Amino acid sequence: MIVIFLQLYLPSFKANIFIQIGVLVLYFFIEKSTISLGFIKALVPLVCIFFLGFLGTLIHKYSLYEILKDIFHFLKPILGLLIGYLFFTKINDFKLFVKTIVIAGLISALIHIILVAFFSRTETVSDLRELGKDNFLELFALFFLGYYKKFKLENLFNSKTIFRIIFYMLLLSCVLYFSRTMIVIAILLFLSVYGFTKITKTTIKIITIFTFSIIIFYAYLFSIKLDRNGNSLESFLYKVQIAPSEILKTKIDRENHKDLWDHWRGYEAKRAFALMEDNPSSFVFGCGHGSLVNLKFYAPLTNNKNDKGLRYISELHNGYPYILYKTGVIGLFFYLVFLIGFYKKIYRPFSMEAIFISAIGLMFLFSTLTITGIYNSRDIVVFILGALLYFERIVSKNKILER
Numbered sequence: 001m002i003v004i005f006l007q008l009y010l011p012s013f014k015a016n017i018f019i020q021i022g023v024l025v026l027y028f029f030i031e032k033s034t035i036s037l038g039f040i041k042a043l044v045p046l047v048c049i050f051f052l053g054f055l056g057t058l059i060h061k062y063s064l065y066e067i068l069k070d071i072f073h074f075l076k077p078i079l080g081l082l083i084g085y086l087f088f089t090k091i092n093d094f095k096l097f098v099k100t101i102v103i104a105g106l107i108s109a110l111i112h113i114i115l116v117a118f119f120s121r122t123e124t125v126s127d128l129r130e131l132g133k134d135n136f137l138e139l140f141a142l143f144f145l146g147y148y149k150k151f152k153l154e155n156l157f158n159s160k161t162i163f164r165i166i167f168y169m170l171l172l173s174c175v176l177y178f179s180r181t182m183i184v185i186a187i188l189l190f191l192s193v194y195g196f197t198k199i200t201k202t203t204i205k206i207i208t209i210f211t212f213s214i215i216i217f218y219a220y221l222f223s224i225k226l227d228r229n230g231n232s233l234e235s236f237l238y239k240v241q242i243a244p245s246e247i248l249k250t251k252i253d254r255e256n257h258k259d260l261w262d263h264w265r266g267y268e269a270k271r272a273f274a275l276m277e278d279n280p281s282s283f284v285f286g287c288g289h290g291s292l293v294n295l296k297f298y299a300p301l302t303n304n305k306n307d308k309g310l311r312y313i314s315e316l317h318n319g320y321p322y323i324l325y326k327t328g329v330i331g332l333f334f335y336l337v338f339l340i341g342f343y344k345k346i347y348r349p350f351s352m353e354a355i356f357i358s359a360i361g362l363m364f365l366f367s368t369l370t371i372t373g374i375y376n377s378r379d380i381v382v383f384i385l386g387a388l389l390y391f392e393r394i395v396s397k398n399k400i401l402e403r
Contacts, residue, residue, distance in 0.1 A: 098156060142167070288326065317372065
């Protein structure tokens with residue numbers, strides 16, 4: 001739980017990486033644990049992506065600082081999966097794991113609600129989001145709490161009052177983030193829980209209806225004028241309205257700051273692709289660890305008001321161009337194999353562990369578009385995924401023994 005909270009609230013990425021490495025070293029020094037072959041196989045695509053990054057580094061000359069930063073960045077999800085997996089091999093109690101996530105989510109939700117209530121201006125959605133743009137720990141805690149009984153046929157908490165208090169605190173906090181990504185992921189979790197992400201005739205019909213509903217919703221949004229600085233609801237709807245173009249639009253006027261910031265993800269990707277076109281081999285195996293994207297101007301991306309901004313950046317918001325830029329088509333292929341492998345768990349025998357692993361695969365497939373997916377420096381879902389992979393292996397073993 002401490003590692004998860006540090007990941008959420010300690011702003012230093014480097015400090016978190018060294019803490020996680022320290023936790024693993026200490027674990028292996030104290031404990032004698034074995035790692036299953038299945039888990040090692042699950043890690044293989046991420047390990048391949050990690051080593052692919054060195055190919056571009058060997059060809060080009062980058063600063064040691066930038067190389068190390070990328071090495072740690074691509075190492076982070078591997079560390080997270082290992083920590084989540086190994087920690088719960090010792091506890092070996094799924095109910096305790098779920099309770100740990102729910103209690104950690106509740107603590108985080110209470111912190112968020114208190115900050116919003118007493119330390120935030122509430123004139124616009126942007127004001128509220130200054131205290132936190134998203135929190136997937138709380139979202140998973142909410143779904144674990146809500147659906148534990150459906151899968152395990154027992155209550156997570158004996159008291160209905162405690163259950164309701166925790167549920168509504170988590171729900172309120174999740175809503176107060178006004179996060180478009182959290183809304184989509186909540187939908188994916190809901191659909192996964194009821195098996196609607198499995199491709200069947202019924203789910204194809206549901207997806208078709210859902211797609212038409214989204215089209216109608218966007219047709220309505222584009223038929224009205226929304227102010228990006230309007231009230232909370234209006235500014236949130238404005239962000240929803242521009243979401244597709246924010247990612248995909250590449251024809252952006254750099255001198256028009258409103259247009260630039262509204263479509264920043266598209267601009268980052270455009271610059272990355274332009275640099276790759278100058279070196280076609282980078283499309284195969286990437287530009288490598290240490291490579292930077294030249295923005296062609298100094299963007300005000302730092303909190304230091306005296307700083308003129310950043311001209312070169314290492315990370316992109318859209319994870320697909322980011323992985324492509326660093327490790328090429330080969331790296332992107334391994335990444336998709338990694339996530340699709342988790343999604344396919346939905347076709348395994350029905351269990352809470354398999355369902356949520358599948359949902360996480362879908363979640364990362366989507367969140368890679370907006371917040372770099374599993375390579376997001378603040379991602380905590382990877383710890384949950386590591387634990388779920390351990391418990392899913394135990395469930396599979398027990399089902400084989402029962403045959």
